[in-house]
Amino acid sequence: MFATLTWPVEALTIALLLVTATYLYINLYYKRFKQNAHLPHLPPSLLWGHLKTFDDFTKRGIRDRHPDAIAADMHRALGQPSIMLLDNWPIVPPMVLVTTHSVAEQISKPSNTFQYSAPKSPSVNRxxxxxxxxxxxxKQNEPWKAVRKRFNPGFAPQHLLTLLPVIVDKVTKYLENIDKFARLGTQFPLDELTTNLTFDVIGAVTMDENMNAQEPRQGTLVRMYRELIKTYADDKLQLPWWLMPRTHLRRHWLGQRISHQLEGIVRRSFEEVDAGVKPDEESTKSRSILSLSLHGIQSLTPEILAETCDQLKTFLFAGHDTTSTTTIWCIYELSRxxxxxxxxxxELDTLFGPGGAREPTTISKKLLSPGGEDIIHRMTYISAVIREVLRLHPPAGSVRKSDPGTGFVVSAPEGKYNLDGNWIYLCHSIIHRDRAVYGETADDFVPERWLQPNNDIPASAWRPFERGPRNCIGQELANIEARVIIAMLARRYEFTKIGLGEFELGKDGKPIVDDKGYNKTKSELYATIQITAKPVDRMLMKVKLAPRDN
Structure with missing residues (x-):
């Protein structure tokens, strides 16, 4: 009788398993082959989506190159449509890669669907x-607007130029450290020295804190931040927490310690502001971005304290990362x-006198004297160099989203597409090399293209700081800082790339110049993902002081 009773239970179990399997199959089939069938994409696998295809394309080139480079290969294989679906679910939700500036502009600008442009995706949670x-x-919508409004005064161009003495002081220390390598003649990672510099700058201008990032014994906050960043840089595959719980727990612990350090800084700044310290030309502290954000705050509630600390954490990361990476790529592109x-x-000889830019003291005196701000604005060619480097080597794209049922439709040359239910990735590295915009020199370093008054380049085709309401709040700081650094480096030193990207030398020991006027290289220097895109070898260099007659 027992056997008689168990048969229906076994049959029911099998039936439930079959129903469940059928349900899962139907849903997976719909997700892979129906939900986004209207979007251009390479053929997906039922089980793997595009994961296996992505892996196949990865193996066709340099394995650890940036994922954007792999996506670009897939995009070319598909015929270079304006948008392309990349379905790597369940690792990440299905993602629509936007590869043309006209579609990207529709996503970043305000619309009837999205008041402040398409919202940021949860990818930032990583x-x-x-x-x-x-x-x-x-933050999204009105909460985002409130925070942006609160911190805007500190990032206003006219205010940032009052902090020029702080930037010049930190760059002067940077040159002292490079001088040491020039005397020794040994190779070194330029990325490390430059990152230390930009940490010092962002700490000073945002909080008026001496980070001691350029000293042999760095400040506690810098050491913790660098350790935290390393946990992300080492995670090339961006694995979920359940595959590396110890790493994620360490990240959380370090993040909490950093927040605790910042809380003390915010409280001290608030006490100063509350005591009546006003922004003026005599007080650097009262003019920090943090102190300006606290004016008008009646009480430092736990909510305001937590929110302020998190903005400082964001500024510390973004403020040091973009400028340091841009600077080292500028040096490399100029050297080749x-x-x-x-x-x-x-340009430097015009601004500082013939050969004047070789001496840091000459540059410092002129930049800090009356009219120094005007010199920053007159660095037109240097600005074009920075702009071209950000075109060729954008630090990161922008990931947005459109929830199911939103009804968000974009227009592309191929037709109209509903993007609901997907993450939307504005892929800067593809947009910035669009031959329809930049012609046959799309992959070449040509700063002059930005100096032509009628270059026919749409404003929306250059977007390293993104565009629309949610553009980068710190872009003017990054531009001012990069101009000062390059001005103080370019005339003083001669940099020589070591390893990847090293130049081919002729019998005379000088670099061989190709038909386009670039130094030929023995190998390709490429970017890899380290949260953002960075040179894979940390820009390994040798340096010497430039000769006087150069």
């Missing part, structure tokens, strides 16, 4: 411990493009 849960990167370096030298 760096939650780095920026904090109250970061401006995670003789005509561009000569143009920079000529």
């Amino acid at each position: 760096i939650l411990d780095l920026v904090g849960p109250h970061s401006i990167l995670l 493009t003789p005509r561009a370096m000569q143009a920079v030298h000529a």
